[in-house]
Amino acid sequence: MTKDGKKQMNMIEAIRSAMDVKMSQDPDVLVFGEDVGYFGGVFRCTAGLQEKHGLHRCFDTPIAEGGIIGAAVGMGAYGLRPVVEIQFADYIYPAYDQICSEAARLRYRSNGEFTAPLTIRTPVGGGIHGGQTHSQSPEALFTHIAGLKTIIPSNPYDAKGLLIKAIEDNDPVLFLEPKRLYNGPFSGDPHMPARNWSKHELGLVPEGHYTIDFEKARTHRAGTDLTILCYGTMVWVAEAAVEATGVNAEILDLRSLMPLDLEAIVQSVNKTGRCLILHEATRTSGFGAELIAEVQQHCFYALEKPIVRVTGWDTPYPHALEWEYFPGLERCSDAIVRIMED
Amino acid sequence: MTKDGKKQMNMIEAIRSAMDVKMSQDPDVLVFGEDVGYFGGVFRCTAGLQEKHGLHRCFDTPIAEGGIIGAAVGMGAYGLRPVVEIQFADYIYPAYDQICSEAARLRYRSNGEFTAPLTIRTPVGGGIHGGQTHSQSPEALFTHIAGLKTIIPSNPYDAKGLLIKAIEDNDPVLFLEPKRLYNGPFSGDPHMPARNWSKHELGLVPEGHYTIDFEKARTHRAGTDLTILCYGTMVWVAEAAVEATGVNAEILDLRSLMPLDLEAIVQSVNKTGRCLILHEATRTSGFGAELIAEVQQHCFYALEKPIVRVTGWDTPYPHALEWEYFPGLERCSDAIVRIMED
Amino acid sequence: MTSRKNISNLFVPEPEFRPGDLPDYSSINLDKEQWPGKPDPLVDAFETEAHATGLVRAMKLNGEVYGEWNPELEPDVLIMGLRNMLLTRIVDKRMFAMQRQGKLSFYMKSIGEEAISVATAMALRDSDMVFPTYRQQGILMTRGWPVLDLMNQCLSNKADRLDGKAIPICYSVRDKGFYSISGNLGTQTIQAVGWAMACAYKGTNDIAATFTGEGATAEGDFHYALNFASTYRAPVIINVVNNQWAISTFQGMAAGQSRSFASRGLGFGLASLRVDGNDFLAVYAAVQWAAQRARNGGGATVIEHFTYRKEGHSTSDDPSAYRPKGEAKIWPFGDPIDRLKEHLIKLGKWSQEQQDALIDELKAHVLETYKKAESLGTLATPTDINPATMFEQVFEDVPTHLRRQRQELGI
Amino acid sequence: MTSRKNISNLFVPEPEFRPGDLPDYSSINLDKEQWPGKPDPLVDAFETEAHATGLVRAMKLNGEVYGEWNPELEPDVLIMGLRNMLLTRIVDKRMFAMQRQGKLSFYMKSIGEEAISVATAMALRDSDMVFPTYRQQGILMTRGWPVLDLMNQCLSNKADRLDGKAIPICYSVRDKGFYSISGNLGTQTIQAVGWAMACAYKGTNDIAATFTGEGATAEGDFHYALNFASTYRAPVIINVVNNQWAISTFQGMAAGQSRSFASRGLGFGLASLRVDGNDFLAVYAAVQWAAQRARNGGGATVIEHFTYRKEGHSTSDDPSAYRPKGEAKIWPFGDPIDRLKEHLIKLGKWSQEQQDALIDELKAHVLETYKKAESLGTLATPTDINPATMFEQVFEDVPTHLRRQRQELGI
Numbered sequence A, B: 001m002t003k004d005g006k007k008q009m010n011m012i013e014a015i016r017s018a019m020d021v022k023m024s025q026d027p028d029v030l031v032f033g034e035d036v037g038y039f040g041g042v043f044r045c046t047a048g049l050q051e052k053h054g055l056h057r058c059f060d061t062p063i064a065e066g067g068i069i070g071a072a073v074g075m076g077a078y079g080l081r082p083v084v085e086i087q088f089a090d091y092i093y094p095a096y097d098q099i100c101s102e103a104a105r106l107r108y109r110s111n112g113e114f115t116a117p118l119t120i121r122t123p124v125g126g127g128i129h130g131g132q133t134h135s136q137s138p139e140a141l142f143t144h145i146a147g148l149k150t151i152i153p154s155n156p157y158d159a160k161g162l163l164i165k166a167i168e169d170n171d172p173v174l175f176l177e178p179k180r181l182y183n184g185p186f187s188g189d190p191h192m193p194a195r196n197w198s199k200h201e202l203g204l205v206p207e208g209h210y211t212i213d214f215e216k217a218r219t220h221r222a223g224t225d226l227t228i229l230c231y232g233t234m235v236w237v238a239e240a241a242v243e244a245t246g247v248n249a250e251i252l253d254l255r256s257l258m259p260l261d262l263e264a265i266v267q268s269v270n271k272t273g274r275c276l277i278l279h280e281a282t283r284t285s286g287f288g289a290e291l292i293a294e295v296q297q298h299c300f301y302a303l304e305k306p307i308v309r310v311t312g313w314d315t316p317y318p319h320a321l322e323w324e325y326f327p328g329l330e331r332c333s334d335a336i337v338r339i340m341e342d
Numbered sequence C, D: 001m002t003s004r005k006n007i008s009n010l011f012v013p014e015p016e017f018r019p020g021d022l023p024d025y026s027s028i029n030l031d032k033e034q035w036p037g038k039p040d041p042l043v044d045a046f047e048t049e050a051h052a053t054g055l056v057r058a059m060k061l062n063g064e065v066y067g068e069w070n071p072e073l074e075p076d077v078l079i080m081g082l083r084n085m086l087l088t089r090i091v092d093k094r095m096f097a098m099q100r101q102g103k104l105s106f107y108m109k110s111i112g113e114e115a116i117s118v119a120t121a122m123a124l125r126d127s128d129m130v131f132p133t134y135r136q137q138g139i140l141m142t143r144g145w146p147v148l149d150l151m152n153q154c155l156s157n158k159a160d161r162l163d164g165k166a167i168p169i170c171y172s173v174r175d176k177g178f179y180s181i182s183g184n185l186g187t188q189t190i191q192a193v194g195w196a197m198a199c200a201y202k203g204t205n206d207i208a209a210t211f212t213g214e215g216a217t218a219e220g221d222f223h224y225a226l227n228f229a230s231t232y233r234a235p236v237i238i239n240v241v242n243n244q245w246a247i248s249t250f251q252g253m254a255a256g257q258s259r260s261f262a263s264r265g266l267g268f269g270l271a272s273l274r275v276d277g278n279d280f281l282a283v284y285a286a287v288q289w290a291a292q293r294a295r296n297g298g299g300a301t302v303i304e305h306f307t308y309r310k311e312g313h314s315t316s317d318d319p320s321a322y323r324p325k326g327e328a329k330i331w332p333f334g335d336p337i338d339r340l341k342e343h344l345i346k347l348g349k350w351s352q353e354q355q356d357a358l359i360d361e362l363k364a365h366v367l368e369t370y371k372k373a374e375s376l377g378t379l380a381t382p383t384d385i386n387p388a389t390m391f392e393q394v395f396e397d398v399p400t401h402l403r404r405q406r407q408e409l410g411i
Ligand SMILES: Cc1ncc(C[n+]2csc(CCOP(=O)(O)OP(=O)(O)O)c2C)c(N)n1
Pocket: A034, A063, A087, A091, A094, C133, C135, C183, C184, C185, C212, C213, C214, C215, C216, C217, C241, C243, C245, C246, C247, C309, C313
C-alpha cells in the first residue's frame, strides 16, 4: 500500500495517523476522551493508540465533557498538549463554558502567562440517520469566540496535515470532523452509490509528519463563473452539484473558518461576481452569515447577484426527514442554476 | 408619580414591575436565581418580590446556572412559568447545554407534548468597567439555536411590555437586559454627563399589564438617508451619533432578534439604500453578520454602498481599554460619515 | 510495543477483565452476605450509609426470599411483573433483529435490566412522572403504552406520534407519565428535580423519578440534581442504573475510588440505597420506600441499581471488543426474569409450563404487532411523513422565517 | 402583604438570622468539643469520615494548643505567618479605601479568611501550583509577590503586568505558582486536577491546590474535579472555603441537607477534612497532611475551611442588607490574626507591642507602595496602556483579521 511513503487512508485512518505521529514525536501529547482508550473510540479514530503508546497516554474518561476539557486546560497550562475527543459535537455543550470562557480566554486574561494548547476533536454533521443529537454542525457557535481556532477538513490528506498543525498550535483548536466523510466523499444524494477513499487522490496520505497551514483555503475546483464557499461534507456536495449543472464554478474548501482565508475568498468572488455559500448548519447566525458579511463588504462592486446560502433549516435535525433537511445535491444544484440566471 | 396609571420607572423598576404583574396574575409564575430572593438580585431587579409574593415564589438558588435552567425546564414541562435570572450573561455558559439542547429542543423532540415556557433574564453588555466577565453580549450564540427566542429591550417601556410577553410565551425566551441602560440612556461617550430615565418619555411606564409583540422592530427615529440597525445600548449610541453627524438616518431598534422583523428592515433599507449595523458583541459571527446576510439578499438592488458593521473587536473585553473596545460615539459617528460619502 | 501499563505516575483505572481474560467472580457469594435491614422511610439520611454501600436484597438467586425488604406482593402482581419484563425483553429482541434488517436506524436493548424499569413503574403511581434514559422501555410496557406506538416510532413510519422527529428509543409519552427522552446524557436528572419541585409547589402528592446510567453520573447535571434535590427537599427518586458499562468504558471510570454510586447521595444528605437491580422484589421495595419518603416530606432518595448490561450498548456496538465474551453469563447476580420466575414457582403460583406459554403468547403478540407496524412503513421505505411537519413544533406557532424556509423547500 | 414563609410544600431553606435578628451562637462552645485526631496521611479515605463532618483544630480561641494536629512550627515561621496575614489585611483595607475614591473599579477583601491562604501557601512548596479564587491574595503575600505589582494591576496603570486586560483581583502570577484567576466561578477546580494529572504524568513531585467558595461548589466543575481526582488519583488538594456566604446567599443553599461540604468528597472516595479555617495551625496541619498524602500517591484530599466572610462580598456589596450587622463580631470562631497572635504571646515569643509595631511597619510599607503605584496611574486617570495591546494575546500571533481590526481603530 505504501507509495513514496504515502498510503491510501480513509479519514479515520488519516486522523489516527496524525495523532500517532505526534504521540511518537512528543511525549507531551496525550489523547483522551470517552471510549477512546482500550476500545479506540466509537468511530475508531484512536484504535491502537493505547496499545502502542501506553495506558497513560491514551485513555478513557468519565462521561463529562466539561471535565474532559477542564482537565485538558489544566494540562495545557502545565505544558502538555492534550488532544481530546468529544464523542459527538452534539455533546460538546456541557463543555461550552470551559471552551469559551477558559480555553479560549486563558491566554488573554493572563496576558500570555498561561495558555491552553489543546486540540478538541469532534465529529460533526448529518447524513447518517443520527437525528437531532448525532448530526449537528455547531461551528458558528465557536467562530464567535475570540481566542479559539476552528478547523474542518473535507478529506484524509487535509485532515492529517491540519490535525498535526492543530496539535502543534499553541492556541486551542476545535477540530471538526465531518463524520459523513469518514469513509468516503458524499455527493449529497443518498441514493447514489457510496464511494470510499480507497482510490481517491485525496485519500493518498503521507505516512510521516507534514502540516497544512491554517488560514489557507483550498481550491477544490477552479472556475470562472461562480464562487462556491463551503467546507466539510458540503465540498463534495458542491462538486456533485457543479457536475450536475455543468456550471464553471470555483469551489473553495475553506478548511479553516477561524482564522479565515479572506484573501482567497475575495479574489475568487471578485473574479466570478457570484457567490454561493453552503453549510449543513442551521441557517440563522450560521457561519454563512459571516461569510456573506465579509464578501459583501469586500466584493460589493463585483457582485452581480445577491449572495445565496443553502443551508440546513432553522429546525433541529429531524430523524425521518433527514434528506429534506440536509442541503443535498438537489437543493444545491437548484441554487446554482438560479444564481446563474441573469 | 402616577399619571393615567403610568409611572416614571427606570429599567430595573420596569423589569421588576413586569414580574410583579405576572406573579400577581398567575400563581404558576416563579422567580428564582442567584441572590434574587431575600436580597432582590445584584442589580435589584427582584427586590421586594419575595416579601410580597412569598419565599416559595421568589427564591435564591445554588450557584449552578445549569441547575437553575435544568430545574426550570422541568418546572416548565410540568406547567409552571419559571422566570429565572442568570446574574451576568457572562455566566450563562454552564447552562448552555440545558438551554440549547433541552429548553430549545424539548418541544420539537416530543412533537409538542412537553414544552419549556421559561424566561431567562440576564444582564448583558459593557460600559461599566466590568472587564471580560461582566460585559459580554452573547446574543449570536443563541440566535443560532432553533427553538429559542431572543429579546433585548432598550428602554423601560419596552422592557416591561416585552418581559410580560416573554413570560406569557409558551416557548423559551432569552431576555437580555443591557445593564448599561438600567439607569438611563447612554450616548456611547463616557465623558458626557450621565442621563437617567426619570424624565424620558420611554421611562413612562403603565403600572399594570400590557405586552409588546415579538418580531416587531421599533422605529426609534425615522429618516430617509441611512438605515441603522441596532438593539440594546447601541440604540442610544446610534441616536447620539446621528445627532452628532446630522445625517437623516432611520434608527431601527430591533428588540426581537429571533424572531426578527425582517419586513421593517427591508422596507427601511429599500428606502434609504444604505445600511449600518451596530452591536457591542465580538464581530465575527456576531448577529450583525446575520442581519447583513438578510439585508443583502432582500435589498441587493437598492443598496448603494456595502453594509457596514461597527462592533466590539474580536477580542475578550479588556478592562482598562474598555472605551477603545466599546463601539462608542466616535466610532459610530465616523462610520456614519463614511457610509454617507459617495 | 509498549505493554498496556502505567509507566508514569498517572494512575488510569482498568477493569479487572478484558477480552481474552477468564473472568472470575467466585469471590462473590451473594447468599452468604449480610445485607442491611429496612429502616423507617423517614429515617435520618445519614443512617442509610450501610444501605448506600451495602446491597438491598429481598431474594436469593434461587428465588427464595429473606430479610426485611420483601414487599410481600400478591402473586398476581408478581405475575404481572414477570409479564412486563418478558414483554420488554421480547420487544427488544424483535426490534434489534429488525434493525439488523435495516427497518430502523438504531435500537437499544435493556436485556438483564428489566426488573429495574418494571418494578419501579409498578411501585410508583401512574401520576408520578418518570424521567427515563433509553433503557427504561420496561416502564412503558408496564404502564400499558401500546407496543404498536413504540414500534411505529422506531420505524419512523407515518403512524409515528412524533412525526419522525426523534430517533428510535427517544420516546415521549406524556399520558403515561413518561418524559421525553433526551439524546444528551444526564440532562433529565435535574429536570426531574424541577418537576418534583413543581409538584411540591402545587401541593400535589405526586413525585418524580429520574434515571441515569452510572456512566452519566459524571455529568454536571447529576451534581445539580443532587444539590437542588437536597436544598429544596424535592420529592424525587434519583435512580442510578449501574450496569457496569458505559459503551466500552467500565464503571470504575465514573466511580473512581468511591465505594458505590449510591454513596454520592450521602454527601448531599440524601437517603441512599444500593439495590440488587436483578432482584425484582428488592427494586420494588426500595422504590416503594423512597416514594413513601418523598410523599411524606422526607425529600429525595438516591437508588443505585446494581446490575449488568448483558448485551451491546446499542445496535452499533459489539461488546466482545472490550470485555470477555462470557462475562454476562457468569455475572453472579443472575437474570431478573429467571429469578422472579423461580420465586413464583417456589411460591407455588407458577410453573415452567406457564412461563413457556406466556412467552409464546407474548412473542405472538409482538410479532403480530410488528407486522402491523411494518405495514405502516419503515425507515427503509420512502417516508410518508409530510415534510411540512419538519417546520412545526420548533415553536408553538410557525414563525415567519420558518414559513419562508418551508416555501424555499417548495412546500 | 404575605409573610415570608412557605405556603406551598416547596421547601426553601433560610439562614437562621436576618437583618433585625439578634444572632445567637451560644450553643456553640468550641472549647468543649471533641475533635478528631490525626490519622496517617495514607489512611483509607473512608476513615476520614469523622474528619469530614467534625472539625480539625489545633488551638483554642485563646491561642492555647491542644490535640494531635499542632504542626509544631518554629516561632519564626509563626511570626512569618502572622506577618503575611497582617500584610494581606492591610493591603485589602488600603485597596478597598482607594476603590471608594474611584482609583480602581472594584476590589474584593479576604478579611477574616487570611489564615486559609497564608497557612496553605506556607504548608505547600513554592513549586506547587495553586488555583485560587479572588480571596486568596494571602498566597501572593506569602510567596513574596511584590505588593506593587498587585496594586498596579488593580489600578490598571501602565505598569500593570497584564496590560489592563484583567479586572482587579484576577491576578495571574506564574512564577509564584499562582494560576490565572477566572471571573467564572468553579472552572479552575477541574483545571487544577488536570494540572495535577500532568504533574503525575511527568513524574514530578509537585502537586496542585485549588480553591473554591462554598457557594461555587454547586457548579458542575466541582463535580468534575472530585470525579477526575478520584478516578485518576490526582495529586491535588481541593479546598472549599466555607465562609458562610455567597454574596447574599447563605451557605445552606449550596449545602442543602448535607452535614458539611467536606463530606461531598467521601462519596468519591477522597480523604476529606473539615478544618477550623480561623485556626492558622489547623489549616497548616491539614494542608501539610493532604500534601503528604498527594505526594505519596494517596491522591486527592478535600478540605473544607470553615470560616466567616467578615465584610461585604466586594466593593459593590453591603452585607447589612441580608444579614445581621453584628454577626461578624459574634461569630464564635474568632479572628485568625488575633488567635495566632495570642498563641505566639502564650508561647512567649511575641507581645502586643511587637504586634503594634509590625502593623505600623506594614501600614507604612503599604502606603508607600500605594503611592508609588498611584504615581504610575490609576483607573481615574487617562490610560497609558497602548491600545494595540488589546489585540495581542488573543492568539499567540496577531492574525490577519485582528490586524485589520486594529487598523480600523486607526492604530
Ligand atoms: C452528553 C453526552 N455525552 C456522550 C454521549 C454518548 N453516549 C451515549 S450512551 C453513552 C454511555 C452511557 O453509559 P451509562 O450512563 O452507563 O448508561 P448505559 O448505556 O449503560 O445504560 C455515551 C457516552 C451522550 N449521549 N451524551
